[in-house]
Amino acid sequence: MHCFESGDTLIYADNAATTKISDNALKQMLPFLQKQYGNPSSQYSLGVKAKRAIEEARQRVSMALGALPSEIIFTSGGSESNSWVLSSVTNGHVITSSIEHHSVLNACHALEHKGIEVTYLPVDSKGRVSLDRLKEAIRSETKLVSIMLANNEIGTIQPIAKIGEYLHERNILFHTDAVQAVGHIPVHVKQLSVDFLTASSHKFNGAKGTGILYKRNGVLLPPLIFGGAQEEGTRAGTENVAGIVAAGYAINESVANMTAMADKLLVMIQKTISGIRSKIPNFIVNGDENNRLPGIVNIVFDGVAGDSLMHLLDLKGICVSTSSACVSGKDQPSHVLMALGLTEQQAKSAIRISYGRYNNLDEVETIVANICHAYDKIIAAKKY
């Protein structure tokens, strides 16, 4: 059945794109859309209750990240958090990596338009940033370094704690985009020595439209949005109370189940790879197999376009993603995969499978069988 025609038969294996909200997070947020709809800035009880719910969520999020509640700012999403931090740089030099999310890369391009120099660090074939290359890139005028904690396409985890320690000793501000990591692997802001950290609720079974920005106390960050005194005057705009409440419960659940979930996801990834290997000899697994997010695998299939495979799987009710983007009928290779040193053809032949809380081993078998079937069919059709 078609992906969008039948929810019952849908197999969703694109959890790096977004996740289904958990039952409990949904249950906890719903009252704040109707019965408890007060504005948190209002002084009467309805508003006070809404404000209290936000502060409880802030407490939950701060506990999960090893931060203080006063260091947590709620935003509209990961892109706002990333853009806010990057756009705060007004002069000097910024360092980032070549495989960041576009919300970081495009913010850096905007800085360059303002005359601020940006260094884009290369990565190795597994997608790892080198601390030595970072050290070489640092200048006396370097104001900010922004390196993602884990990559959204290949799952490679960066040595953030080592980078943070080095930068902290030199008083250089350090931001990490942890959107893919929070809720999936242990993230402790003090252990990472970061000044800023970005997270997004819908990546850990919360609701869309709720971002998190950790800002270390004492670090200055001018407002991005002007208006009222919400979020202690740092981020104006009436709060997304329901989404924030969901974020608090979702992050609690994710952290509480993290170890067991990681074990389950690793088994699913291993079975996916071994299952495909038993039928298809020629494929490449991208990323760092020894230091990767537990639920993500990025695979290059020789001779088959990633988007062809993705759409054929979609017709079978299976949602995975391709790294390339179709622009005017021509697929553009992923900047991440190109940075690994893949050829353009290889980069266009990749799909990403990302498992989450609601996937199971039966679904893995179905996915593997359908990938192998679609691959064989495409290869055979191309021979005519």
Place this chain on the structure above:
Amino acid sequence: MKQIEYVNCFSCGKKQLSKDEVALNKKMIGREIKQFYCLKCFAEYFDVTTEELLIKIQEFKEQGCALF
């Protein structure tokens, strides 16, 4: 559907495949292919229905895919 001249289904021989049929083959099998299935043969080959393919074609158009 717009007609493209001289492109026939290599499986059943159906004459003059539509632009959408040709685009679907390119999108789902490969841009470089020279032989094309008609919608019915494509559906049979990949074990899907023609209705599902028509929904897909509509989605590709909504996404702005210039092949269609």
